[in-house]
Amino acid sequence: MRGFIEKSVQERKANAAERAKKAKEMAKRRMMKIGQNNKYKSMMKEVKEEVGPKCVTCEDGYSNKPSEILGVYVFTKKASI
Secondary structure (H helix, E strand, C coil): CHHHHHHHHHHHHHHHHHHHHHHHHHHHHHHHHHHHCHHHHHHHHHCCCCCCCECCCCCCECCCCCCCCCCCCCCCCCCCC
16 A cells, blocks of 8 residues: 555656646747747837836836826725724
């Protein structure tokens, strides 16, 4: 029984390592494909870093979208004083 469990654990580790290796290779291929496209490189150079208030999700703010209204979310919690 113990040999079966050890073998099963080793197989799981090997499979996980293989999946991680494949995922890393796929990510590398995707990054190389993106890097070959000069359109995206030039677009990234044009993007300015937001300095004021910005959206937590898309990180757009007044410098990228000056005519849009920004919403503000506030976390509140009742506390006895």
